[in-house]
Amino acid sequence: MKNLIAFVLLLSFLGCKKGNHSKKEIVTETKDTVIKEEVISLVNPLPTWHVDERCFLNGPVGSFDALAVKDPSIVYYEGKYHLFYTGRDKGTNGSWRMGYAKASSIKGLKTAERTYMGSVDAGSYFCAPQVFRFDGKDSWFLIFQSGKGATFSVSNDVADPASWTLGKAMGFSDGIDFWCIADNKNVYVFYSAQDGSHNIKSRQTSITDFPYSWSEAKVAVDDTFEAPHVYKNKADGNYYMMVEDLKDNRYFELWVSASLAGKWKKVSEKWASYHNLVDNADHWTDQVSHGEVVRSSNNQLMEVDNIDHCDVLIQGVKNGNYGDYGNIPYQLGLMRNY
Structure with missing residues (x-):
């Protein structure tokens, strides 16, 4: 017992x-x-931005980009800067179509030959490109918006604009300005919702399944506008989202998160706006609109060395009475926060 x-x-x-x-x-x-x-961010919420002269202008009369050039995405590869962008041919009943140019320097893009990217779409609406090389898939990817919704094209040669495949649908169409970024397991896409909510939404898929099999959409950031660009900041390990708002002209907000699937916290309402621009040359823009940070790598990780010491290629224009958005004569130029 x-x-x-x-x-x-x-x-x-x-x-x-x-x-x-x-x-x-x-x-x-x-x-x-x-x-x-x-997440703790020590990034300067209100830096001074030094604006260089325009480095890429609208094309000649009659060209696909005769009125405006906008929505830049840029990578550096094999000694060249490769620029993908949206061209606007005219205001009323105009088309949004993508173009390509390359040069050994960003300033050199101003005189570079430009090419209409007709291989990815034969229509009048394919725009807002993002370009990157996907390590492990041995291909370059273009992500863009078209009549198919979120769309992708692939190439084995980023320097050959004719090498890109015909765009294919990624499986969802509830937004614009699609932006992909990966961690070591998944790929996430952030984009501007088109339901009147002023939200930035996100979806995810596995690296294996990319660019298909996306999850249901969820709200990542609210009360903002469009063109989210997300980067991994090597200086502090955080992720930063640069997103455009228009409560006071057009300007960039900055948000931070510890992970791509995590919660986003606003670092600055006006990280880059006309209030903190300083012209290095002629005054050519009152707006800070749809831009791309010059990355430290060209792959799917979207890495930058230091978001507090970076160059951003933006579309800009002086304020004016342009009427419809399609009439705005955007051009491209570089700004830096150091």
């Missing part, structure tokens, strides 16, 4: 010990989760 009682007491003790251990793990896991959501 004594042996039986001792055995029962031993089982009770072990059971209590196991229970306490599980509770401790839960607390630890909960604590870790909270820590991951607590």
